[in-house]
Amino acid sequence: MSTATLHIDLEAIATNWRSLASIAQVETAAVVKANGYxxxxxxxxxHLAKAGARQFFVAVAEEGVILRRALGAGPTISVFSGHMAGDAEAIKGANLTPMINSVDQMLRHVEALPGHPFGLQLDTGMNRLGMEPAEWSALRDIALAQNPTLIMSHLACADMPDHPMNEAQRTQFENMTQGLDIPRSLAATGGTLLGADYHYDLVRPGVGLYGGLPFAEARPVVTLDIPVIQTRDVAVGETVGYANAWRAQIPSKVATISAGYADGLIRAMGDKAQLFADGVAVPVIGRVSMDLITVDVTALPSTPASMQLLGPEQTVDDVADFAGTIGYEILTSLGGRYNRVYHI
Incomplete structure (x- = not known):
C-alpha cells in the first residue's frame, strides 16, 4: 500500500478530556468543530459521549447536523456562529443551540424559532464574534427574557498565561454578566489551564483534547506512518527535487516517501522538517511536493519500509514549528488520502 497510515487514538482523546475535566472541576464540554479537528x-x-461528555460545540450549523446524526438525541450541540440566515430548519431539525452573536441574530432566532433554546456570545475584547458592551447593554433585557441556556465569551491570549489581556477579558466578562443566574463559559483549553477564576460553570476544550498545546501534559493522539516508495544513491554534486533545491555534498542515499502538501504536509516546512525511522531522526531534503517528500537516509544502516512524521518523538506542534504555523493547522490539514486507523 502506498498511502500513509494515520493512527488516531480515541481513548487518548477521552483521557485528555477527563484530565481537563479534573483540572476544571466544572462541566466540561468538547469542541469538535472542523470535523473533530x-x-x-x-x-x-x-467516544467522548461514552466517557461522559454531554455538551459539544461546532463552528456552523451544517457541522451540527452531521454531529447530531452521529450522537443521536440527548447531548447538547452548540453552534459558535449562531443563527445565520437559512439555518432555522437545520437548528430545529437537529435540535442545535445557536450561540447568538448580534441583535440581528437574536431577532432572526426568536422570529423563526420562538421558544427554541439558544445561548449568547459576548465580545470581551477579541473583536471577532459576540456582542460588544454597548450592543449587549441595549439587548440584555430582551435577550434574558427569552431564557438563554448559556452565556459565553472567548479569550484571545489564553495560550500566553501572563498576558494582561486574559485578566482584562475576565474582568470585562464579569462586568457584562454580573448578577445573572445563567451558566457562564469563558475558557477553552488555554483558559482551563489558567485556573479556577476562568472556569465559571462550563469549560469547552478543543485542541487540548487532540494532543495539542497549550496542554503540554496531553496524551499524544495521532501517529502518521508514511511508506517509502523508492530509494536511490545520489552522487556528490547531484541535486534532488524541484528547483535543484538540495545538492549532495557527500555520496548520499535518498528515500522518496508517499505524502506531500496534498496530504496536509505543509510545503513551508521544507527542509526544516525531519522524520523518524526506528527512533532515529532523518532530515527532509529539497522541497515538499504535492504527493512526495524526499528524505536523506544516508545515516541509516538500512532503509525502512516506512517513516514516521507524527508519533512519540514528534508532536503536531513540533511539525507546526517546522512550517512556522500552529498545531491546529497541522491537525485540520491532515489529508483525505490517509488510511485512517482508529484505536479505542
Whole structure:
C-alpha cells in the first residue's frame, strides 16, 4: 500500500478530556468543530459521549447536523456562529443551540424559532464574534427574557498565561454578566489551564483534547506512518527535487516517501522538517511536493519500509514549528488520502 497510515487514538482523546475535566472541576464540554479537528467529529464525539461528555460545540450549523446524526438525541450541540440566515430548519431539525452573536441574530432566532433554546456570545475584547458592551447593554433585557441556556465569551491570549489581556477579558466578562443566574463559559483549553477564576460553570476544550498545546501534559493522539516508495544513491554534486533545491555534498542515499502538501504536509516546512525511522531522526531534503517528500537516509544502516512524521518523538506542534504555523493547522490539514486507523 502506498498511502500513509494515520493512527488516531480515541481513548487518548477521552483521557485528555477527563484530565481537563479534573483540572476544571466544572462541566466540561468538547469542541469538535472542523470535523473533530480533522479526526472525524462523529467518531470523536461518540467516544467522548461514552466517557461522559454531554455538551459539544461546532463552528456552523451544517457541522451540527452531521454531529447530531452521529450522537443521536440527548447531548447538547452548540453552534459558535449562531443563527445565520437559512439555518432555522437545520437548528430545529437537529435540535442545535445557536450561540447568538448580534441583535440581528437574536431577532432572526426568536422570529423563526420562538421558544427554541439558544445561548449568547459576548465580545470581551477579541473583536471577532459576540456582542460588544454597548450592543449587549441595549439587548440584555430582551435577550434574558427569552431564557438563554448559556452565556459565553472567548479569550484571545489564553495560550500566553501572563498576558494582561486574559485578566482584562475576565474582568470585562464579569462586568457584562454580573448578577445573572445563567451558566457562564469563558475558557477553552488555554483558559482551563489558567485556573479556577476562568472556569465559571462550563469549560469547552478543543485542541487540548487532540494532543495539542497549550496542554503540554496531553496524551499524544495521532501517529502518521508514511511508506517509502523508492530509494536511490545520489552522487556528490547531484541535486534532488524541484528547483535543484538540495545538492549532495557527500555520496548520499535518498528515500522518496508517499505524502506531500496534498496530504496536509505543509510545503513551508521544507527542509526544516525531519522524520523518524526506528527512533532515529532523518532530515527532509529539497522541497515538499504535492504527493512526495524526499528524505536523506544516508545515516541509516538500512532503509525502512516506512517513516514516521507524527508519533512519540514528534508532536503536531513540533511539525507546526517546522512550517512556522500552529498545531491546529497541522491537525485540520491532515489529508483525505490517509488510511485512517482508529484505536479505542
Amino acid at each position: 480533522g479526526l472525524d467529529a462523529g467518531r470523536v464525539a461518540q
